[in-house]
Amino acid sequence: MSGSTSEGAQDRTGSTSEGAQDRTGTSEGSQDRSSSTSEQSQGRRAGEGVHVRRGRWAAAAMLAAAVAAGAAANAIDANFLASGWHTVQRGEEASDITVDNFQVHVHGAATSTQLEDLEVVTSPGAFVVVDLSYATTDAWDTPEEVVLIDEAGREFSEPSGFGSAGRVWPAGPDIWSRGSLLFEVPADVGDLALELRPQTPDARLPSRVLRVPLTVRTNSEPLTLERPSVLAEGDR
Amino acid sequence: MTEPGAITARAMLAFLLATWPRRVVLSLVLLVPVVVAAVGGFGPADPPPREVEPGTVTDTGAYRVVPRSFFVSETVDAGSLEEGERWVGARVQITNQGTQPISVTFDDPTFELPADVPNDGSPNPYEVLRVDTGARLGSAQPGVTYEVALLWRTTGLQDPPAELTLTMNQSAWTEWNIEAGYHTWRATADAFYVHLPRGEAPASILEEEDE
Known part of the structure; x- marks a missing residue:
């Protein structure tokens, strides 16, 4: 009991002395005001160097830092699309490669300026026919997109009007089928790679595609398209 | 109550308009739309085909x-x-x-x-x-x-x-x-x-x- 009373008295004494200090602080504040007034009038006469409180500098600096952080985030966002989960798997011809739910084996490709499709058609560029077989791992499925990509990064998709023989076909789980895919490319195209996309890549979802560089034979004869056929077990 | 010497909008305006050279420079700002219009910056957006x-x-x-x-x-x-x-x-x-x-x-x-x-x-x-x-x-x-x-x-x-x-x-x-x-x-x-x-x-x- 007595102890607490004495502490309380000490508290009061402490606060009283602090109060005295506060009052001293107030007098310092009045000194600030008088000094700032004189400096301010000096500033006006000189035309520069207005006296600013330290707190305002800190606020301005934080605001500038926030704007700079926002600008940096915008620049990164615009230039580096978040696609950390889009994978391009590199493969080779004449080997079995698994991408997502597809198992793929590319045999080769041939090019010519002419295609035999009921009648002989001459292309303004060149025709490329890719010979490949594929199967799935789980259920019957058809790859959503298969394109050719050249060194410059141009994409070539399936041309229209040449019937259904040169298009993608459905394949079954461990049921391999072999067929041909038709593309039409410009005559000056360089090295080509086949890109098989089980699903069309979407910026919001993970995706995996397979890219196989092609060795393309040049044919002088018109190319023909093979309809897809199921292979015996173990055949590719 | 703002303290004397604090930077307010009124203080800034008073600073900018304090002398004649400053007033002249500020009035040039009002001429910017006139200059832009003279150069043709306010023309129609679509060029003719x-x-x-x-x-x-x-x-x-x-x-x-x-x-x-x-x-x-x-x-x-x-x-x-x-x-x-x-x-x-x-x-x-x-x-x-x-x-x-x-x-x-x-x-x-x-x-x-x-x-x-x-x-x-x-x-x-x-x-x-x-x-x-x-x-x-x-x-x-x-x-x-x-x-x-x-x-x-x-x-x-x-x-x-x-x-x-x-x-x-x-x-x-x-x-x-x-x-x-x-x-x-x-x-x-x-x-x-x-x-x-x-x-x-x-x-x-x-x-x-x-x-």
Whole structure:
């Protein structure tokens, strides 16, 4: 009991002395005001160097830092699309490669300026026919997109009007089928790679595609398209 | 209560207007819109379309185009016509200058029929046929030069004129605003127009006559 009373008295004494200090602080504040007034009038006469409180500098600096952080985030966002989960798997011809739910084996490709499709058609560029077989791992499925990509990064998709023989076909789980895919490319195209996309890549979802560089034979004869056929077990 | 010496808006304004040189400089700010208007900065946004000759190469952004001629026909093999409709077609040569195939009937703003030709669809072609195979073009592959017939269905042009004006819009490869990572050919304010002479429909795209 007595102890607490004495502490309380000490508290009061402490606060009283602090109060005295506060009052001293107030007098310092009045000194600030008088000094700032004189400096301010000096500033006006000189035309520069207005006296600013330290707190305002800190606020301005934080605001500038926030704007700079926002600008940096915008620049990164615009230039580096978040696609950390889009994978391009590199493969080779004449080997079995698994991408997502597809198992793929590319045999080769041939090019010519002419295609035999009921009648002989001459292309303004060149025709490329890719010979490949594929199967799935789980259920019957058809790859959503298969394109050719050249060194410059141009994409070539399936041309229209040449019937259904040169298009993608459905394949079954461990049921391999072999067929041909038709593309039409410009005559000056360089090295080509086949890109098989089980699903069309979407910026919001993970995706995996397979890219196989092609060795393309040049044919002088018109190319023909093979309809897809199921292979015996173990055949590719 | 703000303290004396604090920076307020009033203090800043008083500072800026304190001397005559400062007042003169500030009044020049008011002249900025006058200068911009004098230079022509407030002009209309769309530049006038430029005329090109048939048979010359035009760069429209998405394509290098050589416009050739136009034709009117009722026997083109591209779908069925309603009573009183006929096909109006423009023969052009197109080469896709982009890096991806362009679906000419789906998302391509380049070619437009003149507004005075009655057309119940969009001003962009209803169908595009290849002259070499007679089949649909589908997608124009990058770098491949196609001779095509752009087709529209119209109830007008019973008495076809000697010339038809085709509009070709300049397009730019722009990124989508809504989703990042996708690009598309979007029409800009620039356009070209060409007076196409009247010609014949290519035989390869006409319906075969029943024997």
